[in-house]
Amino acid sequence: MASPKTLPKDAQVMVQILKDMGITDYEPRVINQMLEFTYRYVTTIIEDAKIYSTHAKKSTVDADDIRLAIQCRVDQSFTSPPPRDFLLEVARQKNMTPLPLIKPYTGPRLPPDRYCLTAPNYRLKSLQKKVSSSGGRITVPRLSVGPVSSRPSTPTLGTPSVQTVGTKVGTPVSLTGQRFTVQIPSSQAASVKTATPTTPTVQNVLINPSLIGSKNILITTNMVSQNSSSDSSSLKRKHEDEDDYDAS
Amino acid sequence: MTSLLRAPGKMAAVQDGSIELDTEKETKPEILSDGSANISGNAGSGVLSSSPPAGGAQKPEDQQTLIAVLQFLRRNKLTESVDILKREAGLSDDQENSKATDAGGKGDGDAGDTNALLSRVSITSAAAPQSAPLPLKSGDDQPDVRVILSAYSQQGEPPLYKVYYSDLKKFIESVLDCHRAELSQLFYPLFVHMYLELVYNNNESEAKAFFDKFSGDQECYYQDDLRVLCGLTKKEHMKGNETLLDFRTSRFVLRISRDSYQLLKRHLQERQNNQIWTIIQEHLYIDIFDGMPRSKSQIDSMSGSLAGEAKREVNKLKVYYGLLKEPEIEVPLDDEDEEAENEEGKPKKKKAKKDSLGSKSKKQDPNAPQQNRIPLPELKDSDKLDKIMYLKESTKRIRLSPENLPSICFYTFLNAYQGLTAVDFTDDSSLLAGGFSDSTVRVWSVTPKKLRRVKSAAELSLIDKESDDVLERIMDEKTASESKVLYGHGGPVYGVSFSPDRNYLLSSSEDGTIRLWSLQTFTCLVGYKGHNYPVWDTQFSPFGYYFVSGGHDRVARLWATDHYQPLRIFAGHLADVTCTRFHPNANYVATGSSDRTVRLWDVLNGNCVRIFTGHKGPIHCLAFSPNGKFLASGATDGRVLLWDIGHGLMIGELKGHTDTIYSLRFSRDGEILASGSMDNTVRLWDAMKAFDDIETDDFTAATGHIHLYDNSQELLLGSYNSKSTSVVHLHFTRRNLLLAAGMYNSQ
Numbered sequence: 001m002a003s004p005k006t007l008p009k010d011a012q013v014m015v016q017i018l019k020d021m022g023i024t025d026y027e028p029r030v031i032n033q034m035l036e037f038t039y040r041y042v043t044t045i046i047e048d049a050k051i052y053s054t055h056a057k058k059s060t061v062d063a064d065d066i067r068l069a070i071q072c073r074v075d076q077s078f079t080s081p082p083p084r085d086f087l088l089e090v091a092r093q094k095n096m097t098p099l100p101l102i103k104p105y106t107g108p109r110l111p112p113d114r115y116c117l118t119a120p121n122y123r124l125k126s127l128q129k130k131v132s133s134s135g136g137r138i139t140v141p142r143l144s145v146g147p148v149s150s151r152p153s154t155p156t157l158g159t160p161s162v163q164t165v166g167t168k169v170g171t172p173v174s175l176t177g178q179r180f181t182v183q184i185p186s187s188q189a190a191s192v193k194t195a196t197p198t199t200p201t202v203q204n205v206l207i208n209p210s211l212i213g214s215k216n217i218l219i220t221t222n223m224v225s226q227n228s229s230s231d232s233s234s235l236k237r238k239h240e241d242e243d244d245y246d247a248s
Numbered sequence: 249m250t251s252l253l254r255a256p257g258k259m260a261a262v263q264d265g266s267i268e269l270d271t272e273k274e275t276k277p278e279i280l281s282d283g284s285a286n287i288s289g290n291a292g293s294g295v296l297s298s299s300p301p302a303g304g305a306q307k308p309e310d311q312q313t314l315i316a317v318l319q320f321l322r323r324n325k326l327t328e329s330v331d332i333l334k335r336e337a338g339l340s341d342d343q344e345n346s347k348a349t350d351a352g353g354k355g356d357g358d359a360g361d362t363n364a365l366l367s368r369v370s371i372t373s374a375a376a377p378q379s380a381p382l383p384l385k386s387g388d389d390q391p392d393v394r395v396i397l398s399a400y401s402q403q404g405e406p407p408l409y410k411v412y413y414s415d416l417k418k419f420i421e422s423v424l425d426c427h428r429a430e431l432s433q434l435f436y437p438l439f440v441h442m443y444l445e446l447v448y449n450n451n452e453s454e455a456k457a458f459f460d461k462f463s464g465d466q467e468c469y470y471q472d473d474l475r476v477l478c479g480l481t482k483k484e485h486m487k488g489n490e491t492l493l494d495f496r497t498s499r500f501v502l503r504i505s506r507d508s509y510q511l512l513k514r515h516l517q518e519r520q521n522n523q524i525w526t527i528i529q530e531h532l533y534i535d536i537f538d539g540m541p542r543s544k545s546q547i548d549s550m551s552g553s554l555a556g557e558a559k560r561e562v563n564k565l566k567v568y569y570g571l572l573k574e575p576e577i578e579v580p581l582d583d584e585d586e587e588a589e590n591e592e593g594k595p596k597k598k599k600a601k602k603d604s605l606g607s608k609s610k611k612q613d614p615n616a617p618q619q620n621r622i623p624l625p626e627l628k629d630s631d632k633l634d635k636i637m638y639l640k641e642s643t644k645r646i647r648l649s650p651e652n653l654p655s656i657c658f659y660t661f662l663n664a665y666q667g668l669t670a671v672d673f674t675d676d677s678s679l680l681a682g683g684f685s686d687s688t689v690r691v692w693s694v695t696p697k698k699l700r701r702v703k704s705a706a707e708l709s710l711i712d713k714e715s716d717d718v719l720e721r722i723m724d725e726k727t728a729s730e731s732k733v734l735y736g737h738g739g740p741v742y743g744v745s746f747s748p749d750r751n752y753l754l755s756s757s758e759d760g761t762i763r764l765w766s767l768q769t770f771t772c773l774v775g776y777k778g779h780n781y782p783v784w785d786t787q788f789s790p791f792g793y794y795f796v797s798g799g800h801d802r803v804a805r806l807w808a809t810d811h812y813q814p815l816r817i818f819a820g821h822l823a824d825v826t827c828t829r830f831h832p833n834a835n836y837v838a839t840g841s842s843d844r845t846v847r848l849w850d851v852l853n854g855n856c857v858r859i860f861t862g863h864k865g866p867i868h869c870l871a872f873s874p875n876g877k878f879l880a881s882g883a884t885d886g887r888v889l890l891w892d893i894g895h896g897l898m899i900g901e902l903k904g905h906t907d908t909i910y911s912l913r914f915s916r917d918g919e920i921l922a923s924g925s926m927d928n929t930v931r932l933w934d935a936m937k938a939f940d941d942i943e944t945d946d947f948t949a950a951t952g953h954i955h956l957y958d959n960s961q962e963l964l965l966g967s968y969n970s971k972s973t974s975v976v977h978l979h980f981t982r983r984n985l986l987l988a989a990g991m992y993n994s995q
Binding site: 092094111112 | 820
């Protein structure tokens with residue numbers, strides 16, 4: 001690292017600021033990070049201030065514009081916790097209600113499902129078994145492509161989960177020379193065929209990709225009609241981590 | 249009078265201020281304070297000054313204050329408040345004082361803005377929620393409304409501040425030794441308030457000069473605060489800093505003996521410019537006691553917090569620190585118990601042994617809360633089995649003493665890349681959880697038994713539910729592993745806590761959420777949102793179901809696992825809440841904060857029942873003694889302080905660590921206190937002896953002052969170094985083996 005004498009002036013100022021704040025022990029890269037942040041912050045403020053001053057039809061940017069720019073940015077990015085009297089008032093309201101009685105044990109004590117993260121974050125599309133007159137389409141009623149991750153599915157509490165039937169994988173069906181219809185959820189594939197549910201059974205088997213040739217493979221599936229009440233928003237592929245319901 | 253001339257300007261300020269007013273109520277007090285402060289402040293000084301002629305000039309100024317307030321309320325369409333205020337102020341101006349106290353007496357009922365402000369004054373005085381007249385200093389009949397309405401009004405000319413301060417300094421240095429220590433307490437709060445006043449009124453150069461001249465005189469333990477102040481040179485800087493704003497509006501509490509106080513008062517009132525006296529009236533609360541003045545060491549041990557010391561009435565509330573009665577459980581005997589020592593001496597063979605912990609005293613311990621004071625979950629069968637295991641383990645517990653020190657088993661986290669931020673053990677020491685700065689939580693099995701997940705629903709439907717080992721069969725053998733990783737948080741995980749029944753794990757993180765994980769499926773069940781700022785600590789209650797969390801927003805919240813919003817909010821700290829702990833009887837919560845105080849809160853109604861000051865740095869760990877009577881706290885200043893909860897006093901100070909103390913734990917029977925610190929040591933202290941000493945001492949409960957002997961060296965039983973691993977967590981197993989956890993620090 002360059003010695004303090006040969007540091008650029010900005011960096012020297014930053015070193016001094018760190019010293020004034022009582023920080024003596026830091027990695028050398030910290031100064032670079034701080035300078036980058038400073039540069040970014042200052043340019044944002046000055047740009048905002050320029051916008052405000054042109055809006056006010058002033059010829060130059062003056063202190064008021066800068067002040068306004070800072071004020072707006074502070075409310076946006078650097079929020080601070082609520083002031084004390086507000087907190088005291090909120091606390092007073094909340095603490096007035098007595099503690100709720102505890103119901104006898106009826107299962108894990110969790111908030112209503114709406115506030116939990118226990119719902120499935122995917123939905124299997126229900127398909128209609130298509131009877132097609134065009135030849136060459138063979139319906140393999142026991143194959144579907146669900147989320148092909150190796151993660152075990154979350155056992156959901158109280159909501160019907162996908163029933164997996166232990167069908168043997170890798171049925172030695174020779175797929176060459178035939179056309180199979182593969183139905184997969186819309187978010188994954190380009191060509192999608194939506195269908196309505198027909199039979200109440202569901203099968204979920206991982207497709208061995210080696211079986212699938214480079215040909216156009218279409219496999220139709222049968223799926224159970226899920227309780228779609230919770231599924232309306234979960235069509236999009238979401239990661240388990242994100243909160244489905246409450247936007248943060 | 250200069251105040252009248254300035255008034256129109258400030259009235260204009262009120263008008264400007266209201267235009268940029270937000271709809272939120274919380275900014276109103278500030279605007280209100282900006283506008284009418286100078287008028288009321290000078291009205292205040294008008295009332296206070298001992299010269300009677302000024303009294304005649306009071307009335308127009310008080311009227312102006314009222315008019316200003318009325319105008320403001322009317323402008324914001326708070327017609328109810330306007331009526332109430334007019335009605336009450338309509339009682340003559342002479343009863344202006346009683347109006348304020350009456351309104352304060354109304355307390356919580358009204359929705360009116362002014363009354364809400366005044367009721368807040370009674371809350372901020374941190375006493376029980378009585379609406380009795382606000383505590384008034386002796387000789388002062390000015391209502392406390394000035395606290396809320398006061399901004400920093402200009403007291404005299406800015407350049408003269410230096411003169412005032414040096415005058416006071418000279419005076420204090422000239423008094424008798426016994427009074428000097430007490431009066432020196434004034435320096436710091438006066439310095440800060442005067443400096444902030446100068447900054448607030450845009451006297452930047454004077455503020456800087458003032459700071460340079462007098463900052464060196466302050467006590468060494470205020471250096472961190474002074475550094476923050478040094479960077480604060482403009483009024484705009486003050487706006488974002490919530491801690492300083494709180495400091496400004498709350499009153500710094502000082503405890504001074506009556507003699508010293510009389511001296512001070514006499515000196516200040518006989519002077520022509522009694523600006524300092526005015527400042528004292530406005531911003532300081534002087535808790536006067538009768539008795540001997542305190543010595544410097546006594547004062548030093550109690551001071552250090554951001555709000556001064558605690559008022560004596562605060563620590564006089566009744567606290568139920570006893571333990572709840574253990575439920576009676578039939579302990580089935582098996583053959584191995586015959587070898588174990590039988591303390592009761594009862595015949596073992598024919599009778600099942602009753603739970604010996606609870607049945608000793610049939611009567612209710614007067615210091616223990618009622619069983620149903622707060623609703624607690626009932627015991628499930630699995631809980632009863634756990635309790636039986638607990639009792640069996642406790643019979644095999646090693647008795648610790650200064651001659652019989654515990655062995656320490658250290659779990660070092662390697663390759664954690666400086667990322668370990670939180671650790672917890674289950675009570676039976678079978679599982680270990682670590683929270684990391686890369687937002688993951690990892691759970692390890694400490695015993696050879698591996699961690700397994702529950703099978704998926706399809707597989708569960710296949711198993712035979714009637715079989716005896718159904719609990720084994722529901723576990724999926726294929727997923728057995730030594731550790732599991734839990735992903736989900738969006739920021740470093742700062743607190744982890746196991747539930748007592750080992751079914752759940754809580755983790756709190758910088759992303760502002762607290763997550764509840766299931767330890768049977770190893771997935772996240774709930775995310776509790778409420779703090780919108782980093783949550784520094786969380787803990788399950790000793791009975792499960794409730795948990796407490798504390799964060800950067802300066803409050804601690806009490807939650808229940810089946811409510812998505814908090815049940816209680818504990819507000820009162822001036823800075824972040826860094827540590828939250830439940831009392832063993834689950835009726836109280838202790839919080840340690842960056843404002844260097846420890847507060848004890850009542851779960852039933854959310855009130856603060858104890859304030860403990862004395863630390864000189866942010867508090868990072870708390871530990872209750874197993875009998876519930878004592879609390880130990882550790883902070884960045886390297887000291888462990890011991891507190892008697894029942895009396896509300898400091899009873900011990902353990903010096904020895906050289907760096908921040910991050911973990912404290914009492915042994916299972918409370919004989920040994922273990923502390924772990926960033927200086928890579930674990931120290932063992934003799935808790936029995938430390939607590940025994942108070943029984944014999946004759947302390948004055950009225951003043952709450954106790955002379956502490958520096959017996960840290962006698963109490964230190966052992967100090968154990970690790971090579972370069974700071975100690976993050978300590979845990980005594982049920983048999984009194986000490987487990988420690990920390991991260992290897994290769995630098």
